[in-house]
Amino acid sequence: MKPYDIIVIGGGAAGLMAAGEAAKAGAKTLLLEKMSTPGRKLLISGKGRCNITNIAPVKAFIGHFGKNGRFLYSAFHRYFSDDLLAFLDDLNVATVTERGGRVFPASESAADVVNALVTWNRRVGVEIRTQMPVEQLKITDNALTGVRTPQGIIPTRAAILTTGGASYPGTGSSGDGYRLA
Template identity: 40%
Template sequence: MSKNYDLIVVGAGAAGMIAAIKAARDAKNVLLLEKLSQIGAKLRATGGGRCNLTNTLSNEEFMAKFGRDGRFMQDALNGFDYKDLIRFFDEIGVETHAPDGFRVFPTSHSSATIISALTLEMQKLGIDVLCSQKVEKLLSQNNHVSGVQTSTESFSAPNVIIATGGLGYPALGAEGDGYSLAHELGHKTTQLHPAMMPLRTKETWVQNCRADTIPKVEIRVDMKKHKKLKAYGDLIFTKNGIRGPVVLDFAREITPLIDKYGEVPVILNLTKGMNEEQITKHLKDEALKNQDASIHELVSTLLPSPLALELCLQSDIDPDAKLKAVPGKARAKLINYLAWTPLTVAGHDGFKMAMITRGGIVLKEIDPKTMQSKIIKGLYFCGEVMDLDGPCGGYNLQWSFASGYLAGELKN
């Protein structure tokens, strides 16, 4: 293909597609390359296919959710925040809404709606989209990008955007291509860890508590050096561990610690923030209301019955005993377990189950005002390939769209 391009975008996910669209709207000739046989594979799977696009937090609150490096996003969000994203999709025929006032979805609650609209917009703008094209090398001359080499041919352009994502969900094409491409031109990556994923526990009793979602759980790392690490949200016990929104959010903090220590002790408040004193009063009040109730039945007024049973057993208490018959030491242990249930996170399923990657291209090597490399001119980055990741709730997709939009402005 001999056509001259102003921009080549590598990776047709959320970040890559919007970068291509922005540049094409600015009258640039754009080529979008995707190594899979179709575009938007990971976007299609986002949020179980429902596609939580963004959320309604202010930019300041949004950045805070990404931790100490969140300020890196300021220019991108100032140029393309959640209101801009909603307007953008409205312009290309996608209605959105926020049913809970926070998370924003297409009204169809289908990622297919998003992909179809982006595809149509790219067609209207004349963007060349080539699938089954794996970029194997970035080409450069005189410290300036000059194009890319794929497995079959080379393409020339003075600007290249890397939008290849991370290592999460390799079944959807994630192989860390962007990291190796950037390395060849002098960029570094931080240590990479799987994030937003279920966790496995050493304790096996969790498999008996799989039927129910436990709301408003607080989870903390029970290590003196890392005691500030905590998260809140709904939790689900699994066959071999824990999952649910709170676990998906917290996994990004846990997986580096597992690599470092082998296993990580955590404590969970499963009783909606109640402390030992409040739990003690609650059980006594319930026992007064129903004097024939067993300790298992009393605890079941706080937690689902299977979980109540397991915590009684973990506290060495006969579940059928009355509250008054439970020895003081065992009762104190149960109260402590109800306030802070100890678990040991012992592993995970690696990147194959990770929705996102913690780590990426070092942010100091990227200009936050443009998303352009500070090492080589004409090279830009956007989305998950950079060292920024956030919790569940539309954070990572909004960042992909905002950084892609900024990169697509080509301030070179």
């Protein structure tokens, strides 16, 4: 089997964005999600409405993270809320801005955001496998060569861990990435 260029481990918002962007850039990309569907935590965000972002200016937004927020400047200057909203508009996800600058899908349904991200991933060529937990990263000669799953080792040149923390175990957020890293 020819190795994947990138395997993205975790199918939440970060994983769906990372996998889609990798495939869009030409990488042979596989997204592995241990749950039955991607985006489980996204589905419950904003009480099921999906609080997508906030339109506050970068400096004000980062101010909510205290002194440690400074490390976010470079990332947010490359891709911020206006970029995300333009991306969602391209995916035909209409949005509304509410009190406090909070942005939600106009449909008030987090499922619409998840469905749009999954559809986009498939359209740009991401292979998505669900119910596929990752047990271990296979390292050979100090280089990543594969990802071990219950079905065997899947060869890859690189992996992106987007498993999230351990905040909502029922959605799959059980801290697996800490062990893998």
